[in-house]
Amino acid sequence: xxxxxxxxxxxxxxTAKSAGADDxxxxxxxxxxxxxxxxxxxxxxxxEASTRGLSIEVFAGGRYSSQSTSDLRKESLxxxxxxxxxxxxxxxxxxxxxxxxxxxxxGRPELDLQIVDPTYDQLTPEDRHNMVKAIEDSCLRAGGEKxxxxxxxxxxxxxxxxxxxxxxxxxxxxxxxxxxxxxMTVRDENDRRPEGGFGATVVARKAMPRPEEIGAxxxxxxxxxxxxxxxxxxxxPIIVENxxxxxxxxxxxxxxSGWSIQQKRSFLADKKGQRIAGQRLTxxxxxxxxxxxxxxxxxxxxxxxxxxxxxxxxxxxxxxxxWYYSRKLGWEPTTGGPSNLIIPPGKRSVGEIMKDLGRGIFxxxxxxxxxxxxxxDSSLGIIGKLFEKGEPVQSVAEMNIAFNHLEFWKSLxxxxxxxxxxxxxxxxxxxxxxxxxxGV
Amino acid sequence: xxxxxxxxxxxxxYFNAExxxxxxxxxxxxxEALSKGGDFADLYFExxxxxxxxxxxxxxxxxxxxxxxxxxxxxxxxxxxxxAFTQELTExxxxxxASVAATITNGQAREVAGGFVGLKLENYYPLESLxxxxxxxxxxxxxxxxxxxxxxRSPLVAKVSAGFHDEQKRxxxxxxxxxxxxxxxxxxxxxxxxxxxxxxxxxxxxWNLGGRKDFSYYTPxxxxxxxxxxxxxxxxxxxxxxPPAGEIxxxxxxxxxxxxxxxxxxxxxxxxxxxxxxxxxxxxxGKQVAEPFVTILDDAxxxxxxxxxxxxxxxxxxxxxxxxxxxxxxxxxxxKISARHYKVDPTGNGRRESYxxxxxxxxxxTYMLAGxxxxxxxxxxxxxxxxxxxxxxGQVNIGEGDFAFFVSRGRMIENGKLTAPIxxxxxxxxxxxxxxxxxxxxxxxxxxxxxxxxCGKNGQSVPVGFGLPTVLVKSMTVGGVKAQGVRG
Numbered sequence: 018x019x020x021x022x023x024x025x026x027x028x029x030x031x032t033a034k035s036a037g038a039d040d041x042x043x044x045x046x047x048x049x050x051x052x053x054x055x056x057x058x059x060x061x062x063x064x065e066a067s068t069r070g071l072s073i074e075v076f077a078g079g080r081y082s083s084q085s086t087s088d089l090r091k092e093s094l095x096x097x098x099x100x101x102x103x104x105x106x107x108x109x110x111x112x113x114x115x116x117x118x119x120x121x122x123x124g125r126p127e128l129d130l131q132i133v134d135p136t137y138d139q140l141t142p143e144d145r146h147n148m149v150k151a152i153e154d155s156c157l158r159a160g161g162e163k164x165x166x167x168x169x170x171x172x173x174x175x176x177x178x179x180x181x182x183x184x185x186x187x188x189x190x191x192x193x194x195x196x197x198x199x200x201m202t203v204r205d206e207n208d209r210r211p212e213g214g215f216g217a218t219v220v221a222r223k224a225m226p227r228p229e230e231i232g233a234x235x236x237x238x239x240x241x242x243x244x245x246x247x248x249x250x251x252x253x254p255i256i257v258e259n260x261x262x263x264x265x266x267x268x269x270x271x272x273x274s275g276w277s278i279q280q281k282r283s284f285l286a287d288k289k290g291q292r293i294a295g296q297r298l299t300x301x302x303x304x305x306x307x308x309x310x311x312x313x314x315x316x317x318x319x320x321x322x323x324x325x326x327x328x329x330x331x332x333x334x335x336x337x338x339x340w341y342y343s344r345k346l347g348w349e350p351t352t353g354g355p356s357n358l359i360i361p362p363g364k365r366s367v368g369e370i371m372k373d374l375g376r377g378i379f380x381x382x383x384x385x386x387x388x389x390x391x392x393x394d395s396s397l398g399i400i401g402k403l404f405e406k407g408e409p410v411q412s413v414a415e416m417n418i419a420f421n422h423l424e425f426w427k428s429l430x431x432x433x434x435x436x437x438x439x440x441x442x443x444x445x446x447x448x449x450x451x452x453x454x455x456g457v
Numbered sequence: 458x459x460x461x462x463x464x465x466x467x468x469x470x471y472f473n474a475e476x477x478x479x480x481x482x483x484x485x486x487x488x489e490a491l492s493k494g495g496d497f498a499d500l501y502f503e504x505x506x507x508x509x510x511x512x513x514x515x516x517x518x519x520x521x522x523x524x525x526x527x528x529x530x531x532x533x534x535x536x537x538x539x540x541a542f543t544q545e546l547t548e549x550x551x552x553x554x555a556s557v558a559a560t561i562t563n564g565q566a567r568e569v570a571g572g573f574v575g576l577k578l579e580n581y582y583p584l585e586s587l588x589x590x591x592x593x594x595x596x597x598x599x600x601x602x603x604x605x606x607x608x609x610r611s612p613l614v615a616k617v618s619a620g621f622h623d624e625q626k627r628x629x630x631x632x633x634x635x636x637x638x639x640x641x642x643x644x645x646x647x648x649x650x651x652x653x654x655x656x657x658x659x660x661x662x663x664w665n666l667g668g669r670k671d672f673s674y675y676t677p678x679x680x681x682x683x684x685x686x687x688x689x690x691x692x693x694x695x696x697x698x699x700p701p702a703g704e705i706x707x708x709x710x711x712x713x714x715x716x717x718x719x720x721x722x723x724x725x726x727x728x729x730x731x732x733x734x735x736x737x738x739x740x741x742x743g744k745q746v747a748e749p750f751v752t753i754l755d756d757a758x759x760x761x762x763x764x765x766x767x768x769x770x771x772x773x774x775x776x777x778x779x780x781x782x783x784x785x786x787x788x789x790x791x792x793k794i795s796a797r798h799y800k801v802d803p804t805g806n807g808r809r810e811s812y813x814x815x816x817x818x819x820x821x822x823t824y825m826l827a828g829x830x831x832x833x834x835x836x837x838x839x840x841x842x843x844x845x846x847x848x849x850x851g852q853v854n855i856g857e858g859d860f861a862f863f864v865s866r867g868r869m870i871e872n873g874k875l876t877a878p879i880x881x882x883x884x885x886x887x888x889x890x891x892x893x894x895x896x897x898x899x900x901x902x903x904x905x906x907x908x909x910x911x912c913g914k915n916g917q918s919v920p921v922g923f924g925l926p927t928v929l930v931k932s933m934t935v936g937g938v939k940a941q942g943v944r945g
Contacts, residue, residue, distance in 0.1 A: 056536075056733070060537055060561060061536065061537060061538070061541045061542070062537075062538045062539075062540065062815065063538070063560060064539075064540040064541065065540075065541045065557045065813065066541070066813060067544075068813070069544065080518065081518065081519055082519060082520040082521065082522075083518075083519070083520075083521050084521070084522045085523045085524070086521070086523070086524040087524065087525055087526055087527065087544045088524060090528050091865075095522065097936075104520060104522075105460065105520065106595060107593050107594065107597070108510070108517060108518055108519065108520055108597075109515065109517050109518045110518065110521070114518070114519075125906055156511060165735060166734055166735050167734045188699070189788055202733075202735040202856050203736070204722050205857075207768075208737050208740065208741070208858075208889065209737060209854035209856065209857045209858070210734070210735055210739075210855075210857065211738070211856050211857050212735060212854065212856040242857075245857070247934065250573070250702050250703045260747070265760045268616035275674070279512070280616050280618065280657055281615050281616050281652040281654065282591065282616075282652050282659070282661055284659075286942060290574060297598065319865035345514075352725070372571065382857060382883065383859070383883070384719075384852055384853075384854060384861045385850065385851055385852035385860070385861025385863060385883055386852075386861060386863055386883040386936070387849060387850055387863040387865075387881070387883070389661070389881050391652060391659050391660060391661045392659065392660065392744065392881070394880070394881040396879070396881055396882050396883035396936045397883060397936075398852075398859075398861035398883050398885045398936070400859075405842055408526060410658050414854075414857060414859050415859050415885050415886070415887060416885070416934065417702070417883050417934060417935075417936025418936070419699075419702065419882065427877075439626075444918075453702060454933070455702030455703055455936050456701065456703070456704075457704055457934075
C-alpha cells in the first residue's frame with residue numbers, strides 16, 4: 018500500500034463528508050510509461066509519461082455523481098470536492114444508488130497474483146532501444162524486397178492505485194505491463210500495400226517472445242496478405258484465429274451485462290439456464306489467474322474476485338451484474354465486468370483441423386462491422402486465407418460474414434489447441450460450420 | 458450554481474494569468490527541448506473541463522465531470538519525435554519533461570529566440586457564453602424533455618437513455634519558431650438512445666445533435682428533433698429485412714454517410730501514411746481518381762461543426778484543403794513534419810487528442826461538393842440495390858485501401874424505388890475503386906449535424922465532421938446473410 022496515496026484518499030473522503038456527502042468512493046492512481054518506436058533504423062518516437070489522477074463518486078441525499086481530476090494539489094481538491102458534492106445535490110434522486118452493503122466486501126482472496134514484474138526497475142533505456150532495434154532488424158530481414166515500411170515498437174508501464182470507500186472498503190493494486198511488436202507494409206499488385214504485424218502484451222518481461230521472433234512473425238503475417246482477392250459468396254466452414262476470436266465473443270459479452278438486461282438491450286436477457294451455443298463453448302471468467310493481464314483481487318464495487326463459469330457446455334450460466342444494476346433488477350450481484358476470459362483449448366492444431374475440413378476460410382482479422390446487443394445481429398468484414406484440400410491457397414479481403422449470435426454460436430464445432438497468451442482473452446482459434454461468407 | 462468552469466476563460470493570455478506561463482518561461486522550456494539540437498520544438502498547454510449529465514429510467518440522476526490540465530513538450534528532428542508531458546505546471550516538472558523530449562536527438566544545442574508573436578485567428582465557433590458557466594439547472598430540463606418527448610412519440614418506446622455532454626478546452630501553443638496561438642474550443646451534444654418493444658421483439662437506436670455550439674443552439678426545436686429522430690429510427694427497424702449478400706449498387710443518402718469519404722479516401726490522404734509509403738494513395742497525386750464532378754474537401758472553417766478548428770494543435774491556422782479537385786487527387790493533409798518532408802506548407806491538419814499525445818495529420822470536416830442530379834434521379838438510376846441512411850462506424854486498412862462501414866438504417870431499392878427498410882449491415886469496398894465507381898451525385902449536400910462523431914487513429918481520438926450529397930456507387934460488397942442462390 019502506498020501511504021501517501023492512501024492518506025490523500027482518506028482526506029478526500031473526510032473532505033467530501035464535511036461538504037455534505039453521505040458516502041463516497043475515492044480512487045487515486047498513478048502510472049509511468051515509456052514508449053519507443055523505430056523506423057528506417059532510427060528512433061521514430063520516444064515518449065515518456067507520468068500520470069496521476071483522483072476520481073470520486075459522491076452519494077449525497079440519495080443522489081449520485083462521479084468526478085475526476087489530474088490536479089491533486091490539496092487547495093484545488095478542496096474546491097473540486099465541495100463543488101462535486103454541491104452539484105450532486107441538484108440531480109434527481111436515485112433510490113438504487115448506494116455503496117454496496119459491506120458484507121459483500123468480505124472474503125477477498127489472499128494470494129499473490131504475480132502481476133508485478135520485480136525486475137521492472139532494472140529496465141534501462143539501452144535495453145529498450147536494443148529490443149526495438151532487434152525487432153526491426155528481424156522484420157526487415159524476413160520481409161526482404163517486398164518490405165515498404167517497418168515500424169517496430171516497445172512500450173512498458175508500471176501503475177498503482179488505491180481505492181477507499183466511506184463504508185470500510187480498502188484496496189490497493191499494482192501491476193506492470195510490457196508490449197512489443199512490429200507492423201510491416203508490403204508491396205502488392207495494383208497499388209495495394211497490405212500491412213500486417215504481430216504484437217504481444219505480457220505482465221513480466223520473461224514471458225515476452227524473443228525480439229527476433231516478434232519481427233519474423235510480423236513479416237510473415239504481412240507477406241501472407243499478398244495477392245488478396247474477393248471470392249464468390251458461399252456457405253463455408255470458418256476458423257477464426259485465436260487473437261481475433263475476442264471480437265466475436267464481444268458480441269455475446271455486450272448482451273451479458275446487468276445494464277443491457279435492465280435497459281432492455283440484451284438478446285440474452287431471458288436466456289439464463291438455456292442453451293445459447295454449441296456443446297463446445299465453455300467460457301470461464303478467472304480474475305485469480307496467476308500472472309494474467311486481467312487478474313485482480315477485487316472488482317470496481319470492491320467485491321472479492323471469484324472464478325466463474327459464465328457459459329458451460331453451451332448453457333448460459335451467469336451475467337455480469339454490478340451492485341447498482343443488481344438493485345435495479347432485484348438480483349444478487351456477481352461482478353461488473355470481465356477479468357481474464359478463458360475458453361478451454363481443444364486437442365488439435367489449426368493445421369490438423371484445416372486438413373479435416375478440406376475447404377474453408379481461416380479468418381485472421383476483422384474490418385469494421387458491428388454487433389447489435391439488443392437483437393444479436395452482427396455483420397463483420399473479414400480478411401484471411403481460403404484453404405482447399407487442407408492447405409492455404411489464396412488470401413481473401415473485402416469479404417464479410419453476417420449472422421445472429423443466437424444461431425451462430427450453435428455452429429461452433431471445435432476449439433483448437435492454441436489459446437492466445439498475450440492478452441486477457443485466453444481464447445483458442447474457433448471453428449464454425451456453415452457460415453455465409455459474402456464476396457463477389 | 459455553476460459547474461466546473463474555466464476561471465477567467467474569456468481573458469486573453471489565459472495560461473499566464475492562471476498558471477504563470479510567461480514568455481520567458483516558454484523560451485526556457487523550448488531551449489531545454491532543443492538542448493541537444495533538433496529542427497524545432499513546441500509546447501502545448503491544455504486546460505479542459507468536461508461535464509455530462511445523463512438520464513436513465515425517467516430521471517436525470519447521474520453526472521460526470523473531468524478536469525484535465527497539463528503540458529505536452531515535443532522535440533522534432535526530421536521525422537523523429539521526442540515527447541513528454543507533465544500534469545504539474547511547475548518550472549521544475551516542465552523542464553524535466555523538456556529534457557526527456559530532447560533525447561530524440563544528440564547534437565548541438567539550438568537557440569530559441571524570444572518575443573513570441575501571437576497569431577491572429579478567425580473564430581469559427583464564437584460563443585455568447587461558456588457552456589461551463591451555464592448553470593446545471595438550465596441543462597437538466599433539456600435532457601428530461603428529450604425523455605418525455607420520446608415516450609409521447611410512440612407507445613412502443615420501452616426505455617430511454619438521454620444525456621447532455623459539454624467540454625471546454627483552453628489551449629496555448631508556443632513554438633521555437635517564435636509563434637504563439639491560443640484557442641478556446643467548445644464541444645457539446647444532446648443525445649438519446651431508445652429501446653422499443655413490439656410483438657416480443659426489441660430494437661434500439663441512437664441520435665444526437667451538437668458540435669462546437671453555443672448553449673443557445675439547444676432550443677425546444679432541437680430537443681424535438683433529437684427525440685423524434687431517435688424514436689422514428691428505432692420503430693422502423695421492426696419492419697427491416699435483410700438485403701442480399703454480394704456486390705450490388707449502393708446509394709448513399711445525404712449527411713452522416715459522409716463517413717464513407719472519411720474511410721475510403723480521408724485516412725489514406727493523411728500525409729504521414731504517404732511519406733512512409735504505406736498508403737494506397739501514395740503514388741496518385743495529380744492523377745485522375747474520380748469522375749470530374751467529384752470534389753472532396755477537408756475543412757476546418759465550417760461554422761460550429763465538430764471538426765472545425767481555429768488553429769491546429771501545432772499552431773497552423775484553420776483552413777480548407779481540397780483533397781480531390783474535379784476528379785484529380787490534389788493534396789494530402791499535412792502536419793508540420795510531413796509538410797517539411799514534401800516541401801509544402803502545412804495544411805492545418807496537425808491534431809492531437811490531448812496534451813498527453815503527439816501531433817499527427819488528422820481530418821477535420823470531410824465532405825464532397827453537391828452535384829447536379831436530383832436525389833430521386835440518383836435512386837432511380839440504381840435500379841436494384843440498397844439505400845444507406847444512417848452509418849454508425851467504419852474502418853479502413855490504409856495500405857490496401859479496403860474499408861468498411863456499418864449501416865444501422867437504410868432501405869432496399871427495387872426497380873428504382875425505395876422499398877423495405879434494412880439494418881445492421883456491414884458494407885465493404887476499396888477506396889480508389891469506390892472513388893472511380895461514384896457515377897452520380899445529387900444537389901443536396903448535407904453536413905452531419907451530430908456532435909458525437911469521433912475518429913480514432915493510433916490510439917488517439919479527435920472530434921470530426923462529415924458530409925455528403927446523395928451519391929450512387931455503382932457496386933460495393935454488401936454483407937447480408939442471404940447468399941444469393943445458396944440459401945433462399
